[in-house]
Amino acid sequence: MGGEWKETTVGEFSPFAYGKSLPEKKRENGPYHVYGSNGPVGFHNKPLVEESGIVIGRKGTVGAVHYTAQPFWPIDTTFYVSRANHRDLRYTYYLLKSLGLENMNSDSAVPGLNRDAAHARKILVPELDEQRAIAHILGSLDDKIELNRRMNQTLEAMARAIFKHWFIDFEFPNENGDPYKSSGGEMIDSPLGPIPKGWSVGNISDIANILGGGTPRTSVDEYWDGDIPFFTPKDAKALYCLYTEKCLTKKGLEKCSSRLYEKNTVFITARGTVGKLVLAGTPMAMNQSCYALTGKEVSQYFLYFAIDNLVDSLKQSSHGAVFSTITTATLESTKVLIPEATVERDFRGRIAPFFETILAKNEENGKISELRDSLLPKLMSGEIRVPVSEKEVDQF
Incomplete structure (x- = not known):
């Protein structure tokens, strides 16, 4: 089990820096995400922060907390926290997620998060080894969610490609299993242009x-x-x-x-x-x-x-x-x-497993999210303590 937790403040443990304005017209296409208060809003060819970090909504979507493992540009509606001040940034991300910063709106007309008020929040934090252990547990759940999300993106792209191949390019399998149009399949005129005979x-x-x-x-x-x-x-x-x-x-x-x-x-x-x-x-x-x-x-x-x-x-x-x-x-x-009913029926049979898997992965993500959200306040408050040994810490 980890050692005693220490009382500190958000400002001492995780000081917020102000993001910097980057109007859309001044952005140049590149690999770096531009972050607003509600998450990514575009890309730019260079980052403001040259390392991983945390973005906190300052105006608009107040208190929303986002983690990015890549260099990024937080705009002026946000605060950010960089890895430079932290030995375990992902723990800090989960800590900030648990604080309910979205409830600290200081301006009813234009929603805003006051940095001084956020910095003054008192918190309890464990020693570094337990921070890492907590982040590992919650991070593993988020990593599984992200893996499922990417798998679903791939499956959806594959399903979309099959639809295009069959119903836009008209290369569905003919009676011999060959691509219809490129194998000389008969086409007829229609208000939408040439289409396969029988459609x-x-x-x-x-x-x-x-x-x-x-x-x-x-x-x-x-x-x-x-x-x-x-x-x-x-x-x-x-x-x-x-x-x-x-x-x-x-x-x-x-x-x-x-x-x-x-x-x-x-x-x-x-x-x-x-x-x-x-x-x-x-x-x-x-x-x-x-x-x-x-x-x-x-x-x-x-x-x-x-x-x-x-x-x-x-x-x-x-x-x-x-x-x-x-x-x-x-x-x-x-x-x-x-299309002809037989072609649509064949498409249905081929594509159904893609959609069924996507739905199953979404359902799994829902259950994982519920588990993560139930563990978050308990791990961050110390209600649930994580056993930590030197061997375990070395794995993180």
């Missing part, structure tokens, strides 16, 4: 049911904080959505014009930030700023990529003087390629 062009409404959502009254407490996920555009962050910022009760769902949509329903954001596409990772309801799409005779996987391929066109057709909006009429009437 057709129709409207989105020909291949998908287009359904709406709604929001129950926010003033009625019994409608909210239940266990039914409630999808809004804010939740459109990845291929699959498993967790939402808001949840409904059964009573809330009854008072909502949204039905409970099944897993793999395609959601498309239609107001404000339009054109974000997500698959429901679990049954969930949806608000009125989105549409839900369910395939009529095509799979949800084909439907997802087919609509994704039309997003730019849908954005250009959106309406609204203040906020862009995709109307039902626009969505229904947009032209889409309709």
Whole structure:
């Protein structure tokens, strides 16, 4: 077991430095992340900080804490902590994550984190060996989450490449297993250009049911904080959505014009930030700023990529003087390629394992995140102590 913990302050243990302004027009494309208060916001050809570090939201997303293992540029809406002052930077990252800095907003008009107030926070810190042991435990969980995330990115890219090969390049396997178009497969004219014989062009409404959502009254407490996920555009962050910022009760769902949509329903954001596409990772309801799409005779996987391929066109057709909006009429009437049923069915069989694995990895990440979040305050407060030996420390 480690030694006694010492009382200090954030300012003594981990002093915050101010980030530096770097307007978007002055950024030059390069390998270094530019960090704002809510995470990476772009790239630049040189870093402000030449080593790994921690970025803390100062204005905007107050108190958000981000770790980067690479050199970086924190802009003037942030504070940062560099490795120069720390023997275990990742422990410091988890320590700052545990302090609830997001609750230290010092300005109600323009959210802001006051450095003096943050520096004055009293903290207890263990000796270096226990710091490293704590960081190793939490870091291993985050590393697994990141590994799963990268694997999902690879699987999604592979699935997208197969869709393009089959339904844009028309190189799906013919009856002999050879690429259709380059093997001399017959093409016919269509409103979308040459397409394989036997295929057709129709409207989105020909291949998908287009359904709406709604929001129950926010003033009625019994409608909210239940266990039914409630999808809004804010939740459109990845291929699959498993967790939402808001949840409904059964009573809330009854008072909502949204039905409970099944897993793999395609959601498309239609107001404000339009054109974000997500698959429901679990049954969930949806608000009125989105549409839900369910395939009529095509799979949800084909439907997802087919609509994704039309997003730019849908954005250009959106309406609204203040906020862009995709109307039902626009969505229904947009032209889409309709493949032969046998080709779509073969695609479904080939692509399903990709999506199933992605969803399983997302579910695993959710469980790992819950474990990490439950351990974080207990490890940082000393409620759970980590056994440490010299041999163990040498491994970190």
